[in-house]
Each structure stands twice: as C-alpha cells, then as structure tokens.
Amino acid sequence: xxxxxxxxxxxxxxxxxxxxxxxxxxxxxxxxxxxxxxxxxxxxxxxxxxxxxxxxxxxxxxxxxxxxxxxxxxxxxxxxxxxxxxxxxxxxxxxxxxxxxxxxxxxxxxxxxxxxxxxxxxxxxxxxxxxxxxxxxxxxxxxxxxxxxxxxxxxxxxxxxxxxxxxxxxxxxxxxxxxxxxxxxxxxxxxxxxxxxxxxxxxxxxxxxxxxxxxxxxxxxxxxxxxxxxxxxxxxxxxxxxxxxxxxxxxxxxxxxxxxxxxxxxxxxxxxxxxxxxxxxxxxxxxxxxxxxxxxxxxxxxxxxxxxxxxxxxxxxxxxxxxxxxxxxxxxxxxxxxxxxxxxxxxxxxxxxxxxxxxxxxxxxxxxxxxxxxxxxxxxxxxxxxxxxxxxxxxxxxxxxxxxxxxxxxxxxxxxxxxxxxxxxxxxxxxxxxxxxxxxxxxxxxxxxxxxxxxxxxxxxxxxxxxxxxxxxxx
Amino acid sequence: xxxxxxxxxxxxxxxxxxxxxxxxxxxxxxxxxxxxxxxxxxxxx
Numbered sequence: 001x002x003x004x005x006x007x008x009x010x011x012x013x014x015x016x017x018x019x020x021x022x023x024x025x026x027x028x029x030x031x032x033x034x035x036x037x038x039x040x041x042x043x044x045x046x047x048x049x050x051x052x053x054x055x056x057x058x059x060x061x062x063x064x065x066x067x068x069x070x071x072x073x074x075x076x077x078x079x080x081x082x083x084x085x086x087x088x089x090x091x092x093x094x095x096x097x098x099x100x101x102x103x104x105x106x107x108x109x110x111x112x113x114x115x116x117x118x119x120x121x122x123x124x125x126x127x128x129x130x131x132x133x134x135x136x137x138x139x140x141x142x143x144x145x146x147x148x149x150x151x152x153x154x155x156x157x158x159x160x161x162x163x164x165x166x167x168x169x170x171x172x173x174x175x176x177x178x179x180x181x182x183x184x185x186x187x188x189x190x191x192x193x194x195x196x197x198x199x200x201x202x203x204x205x206x207x208x209x210x211x212x213x214x215x216x217x218x219x220x221x222x223x224x225x226x227x228x229x230x231x232x233x234x235x236x237x238x239x240x241x242x243x244x245x246x247x248x249x250x251x252x253x254x255x256x257x258x259x260x261x262x263x264x265x266x267x268x269x270x271x272x273x274x275x276x277x278x279x280x281x282x283x284x285x286x287x288x289x290x291x292x293x294x295x296x297x298x299x300x301x302x303x304x305x306x307x308x309x310x311x312x313x314x315x316x317x318x319x320x321x322x323x324x325x326x327x328x329x330x331x332x333x334x335x336x337x338x339x340x341x342x343x344x345x346x347x348x349x350x351x352x353x354x355x356x357x358x359x360x361x362x363x364x365x366x367x368x369x370x371x372x373x374x375x376x377x378x379x380x381x382x383x384x385x386x387x388x389x390x391x392x393x394x395x396x397x398x399x400x401x402x403x404x405x406x407x408x409x410x411x412x413x414x415x416x417x418x419x420x421x422x423x424x425x426x427x428x429x430x431x432x433x434x435x436x437x438x439x440x441x442x443x444x445x446x447x448x449x450x451x452x453x454x455x456x457x458x459x460x461x462x463x464x465x466x467x468x469x470x471x472x473x474x475x
Numbered sequence: 476x477x478x479x480x481x482x483x484x485x486x487x488x489x490x491x492x493x494x495x496x497x498x499x500x501x502x503x504x505x506x507x508x509x510x511x512x513x514x515x516x517x518x519x520x
C-alpha cells in the first residue's frame with residue numbers, strides 16, 4: 001500500500017479535529033485530532049504491522065476512502081485518462097457564435113478590440129447553417145452560446161439562426177442548451193418575448209455594483225452611464241418567464257468590491273432565485289486590476305462573505321462542488337468546441353482579440369471546417385499537463401489550468417492558475433483553508449464544524465506559495 | 476471519524492464522455508455559464 005499523492009489534511013484547532021480530503025476521488029472525512037494521529041502514522045508508514053483492532057479499523061477506513069491505495073496504482077495515469085476522455089468527449093458539441101465584434105459599450109476593462117460595422121453576413125450565416133445541419137445529428141447535446149462584441153446588435157440573426165438550430169435539435173432529438181452573454185442594454189419587452197419564444201432562457205449580464213460604480217465602468221461609446229436601463233432590463237427579463245435564468249456578473253476591483261452588498265439589496269426579492277450571482281476580479285492594467293490592488297486574503301474572505309450574503313438574500317449562488325470529476329480545465333480543451341466569429345473565422349478561446357492570424361481555422365462557404373494545421377497544433381499539441389502540475393495536490397480539481405496562459409508562457413511550468421481569485425470556488429476555499437465554510441455550505445448544514453483557526457499550517461503554506469506566483473494578464 | 480463524502484467511482488467520473496451515457500445524464504452534469512465563469516480565469520466582459 002502507499003498513500004495517495006492527493007491527500008490534504010487540515011487541522012481545525014477550534015473543534016480539535018482534522019479534515020482529510022482526497023482531491024482525486026473527493027473523499028472527505030473528519031477525524032478527532034487524537035484518532036488522526038494513528039491515521040497519519042499509517043499514511044506515513046502504510047506497511048506498518050497492525051498490532052491492534054483499532055489499527056486495523058483505521059487502516060481499513062483509510063483504504064476505503066482511497067487515502068491509502070495499492071502500490072501499483074498510477075494516479076497520474078488516471079488523471080491523464082480523465083483528461084483524454086474530456087478532450088475527446090463525443091457527446092457534446094460546444095459552439096460559441098459571435099455575430100459581431102462591434103459593441104455599443106466602451107467598458108474600461110474590456111480585453112476586446114471592437115470594430116464597428118463588423119456584422120455577420122448572410123453568406124457566413126448560411127455556412128454556419130450548413131455546418132451545424134451536418135454536425136448536430138452526431139451529438140447528444142449542443143451547447144450554443146452567443147457572444148461578441150454585443151450579440152444583440154445582431155438581434156435578427158440570433159432569432160433566425162436560433163430558430164433554425166432549435167428545429168434541427170428537435171428533429172434529431174439533441175438536447176439544446178443556450179446562453180446569451182449580453183450587456184443587457186438592447187433588450188426590451190418585445191425582444192424579451194421573442195427571445196423566450198425562440199427558447200433562449202439563459203443569459204449573462206454584467207452589473208458592476210450600484211449605479212454610482214456601474215456608471216463609471218460600463219458606459220456607452222459616448223461615456224453615458226447604463227445602470228438604470230440594464231438593471232430594469234434584467235428585472236423585465238426575469239419577470240417575463242419563470243424559466244429565465246440570468247447570471248448577474250459583477251466585475252470587481254478595489255473601487256467597487258465592497259459595494260457588492262449595496263447592489264445585492266437592489267434587486268426585487270421575487271426574482272432573486274432566477275439570478276445567479278458571480279463575482280469576478282478585473283484583470284488588466286495595474287491601476288484597475290483587482291489582484292494588484294486588493295490582498296488575496298481579503299478577496300477570498302470577502303468573496304466567501306458576499307456569496308453567503310447573496311444566498312441569504314435569496315439569490316442563486318454558484319459554488320464549485322467539492323466533488324472531483326472535472327475532465328478538462330475548460331471547454332476550449334475539448335476537440336468538439338468551436339468559436340465562430342462573425343466572418344467565419346474559428347477560434348478556441350473566447351478571451352481573445354480574435355485577430356485572423358490567431359484563428360485555428362475557418363468555415364468555408366459550403367459549411368466545411370478548414371483547419372489551419374499550424375495554429376491548431378499549437379493549441380492541441382501541448383502536453384496534457386505542465387510538468388509542475390504533476391506534483392500539485394490540486395490537479396484533480398483544476399485539471400491543468402488555462403491552456404491559453406500555458407501557450408503564452410511558453411509552456412515553462414512557471415505559470416499556475418491556482419490563485420484565490422481565478423479558479424473554482426471550491427479550490428479557492430480549499431487552498432485558503434476555509435474548508436469548514438465549504439462543508440457548511442455544501443452539506444446544507446447536515447454537518448457543521450466551527451470555523452477553523454486561520455493559522456493552520458496548510459493555509460499558511462499555500463498562501464506563501466501564492467504570494468510567489470504571478471498573475472496572468474488577459475488584456 | 477465521520478464520512479462527509481465517499482470516494483467517487485472512476486466510472487461515474489468518466490460517464491459524461493462515454494458513448495453509452497444518456498442525454499439526460501450528460502445534461503445534468505453540464506455546468507452553467509455562471510459556474511463556468513467561477514471556475515475559470517477569463518477576461519472581463
């Protein structure tokens with residue numbers, strides 16, 4: 001027997017217990033400190049002679065939890081297999097359509113370069129129709145996301161193409177999951193009605209705090225604030241149909257971070273369950289970057305507090321599960337994932353300037369995907385994980401980090417996405433040692449332990465590691 | 476010792492990418508756009 005390389009033990013000094021977590025299989029157990037002494041000894045010396053019934057019992061518990069595993073098990077091979085399964089997933093087709101690169105907003109932090117007049121042509125729409133008509137029947141699920149620019153600038157195309165895609169999915173019994181990422185400004189009552197009739201129930205709209213903050217960052221091209229209209233449209237959209245779900249995304253930095261409670265108080269209570277609240281740090285120039293200006297610990301602890309507050313107020317909050325099972329880091333790693341730009345260019349990652357020289361391929365007028373082998377191999381040809389990932393206890397929860405960042409950092413292994421602001425809530429929470437918070441939320445109070453001391457050895461170690469890591473700039 | 480979560484079986488972890496898995500099961504496992512945002516380092520929109 002040998003110990004799993006993915007065991008994490010965290011002391012909870014307040015409750016005199018130890019939380020033992022295995023990131024590969026998601027086993028989570030809580031031990032009294034006194035009984036953990038024996039467990040820890042067996043983890044360190046798994047082949048120790050068992051001289052008492054208690055020793056046998058504890059060893060059996062460790063073995064059942066996969067904290068102790070047979071010596072011939074190669075855990076890294078298991079992870080490589082998981083990732084390969086995810087990359088080759090034959091069941092789902094992920095399509096992001098960007099009907100324009102133009103935008104009516106000029107948000108201070110946006111990483112995109114907007115181009116006026118860049119609307120999708122009828123020829124490109126036809127190519128998309130031909131391609132999807134051929135591809136959709138091969139899959140069980142189609143994920144269709146509208147992105148941009150501001151996709152509602154091409155409203156008619158969203159309706160026409162959306163109707164067409166929905167009909168194909170019905171014909172071939174393919175499940176269709178849609179989403180529109182919009183700034184919300186161009187919605188109105190009649191459009192909302194038509195969008196819902198077309199089957200669009202899932203949206204993402206960004207609101208950067210109450211009006212006095214939102215109107216500084218999310219402005220029209222002429223600098224006019226947009227809060228009132230966007231806020232009212234979110235309310236209208238949610239009230240239009242009970243199936244509507246809106247991810248309300250709050251991009252924060254040092255200016256608006258602590259205005260979040262004020263924003264949460266503004267939305268009417270009846271629609272709150274339809275609003276999924278997401279807080280995301282602003283990246284980019286030093287002066288506006290959240291992580292350059294707010295200490296990591298403050299971000300992590302305040303986010304935990306604000307997510308809890310959102311939950312108390314009746315919002316739908318999104319927390320990464322503490323169960324493992326991720327197959328890939330993000331959708332862009334999947335082979336059957338495509339971002340189609342307004343001109344038919346194909347990309348993998350949505351955090352891009354969408355320069356044609358970076359495209360991995362293009363759609364031909366007859367709806368064929370023509371790959372650029374050189375660009376494609378840059379994306380797909382890299383190792384499944386960075387060398388450094390193989391010794392990271394969090395790898396099963398993260399699955400290797402951002403591929404684009406790995407590309408940009410020359411695959412040196414110096415980059416790691418494990419910072420408390422840009423990875424899953426579960427991972428952040430575990431990394432920062434607030435495991436008890438996570439258990440409290442995740443088990444709906446079935447099992448409660450008191451908040452652990454912040455001086456735990458594990459969290460200190462992690463924080464020291466975090467402080468040496470560099471933040472990636474996506475602007 | 477109290478068990479909060481038991482180890483997940485490898486078969487269930489790989490299920491979403493298996494040919495035999497039902498459409499319903501696959502859909503159940505797909506994370507929302509919001510969760511996708513929480514899980515990843517992306518730029519701000």
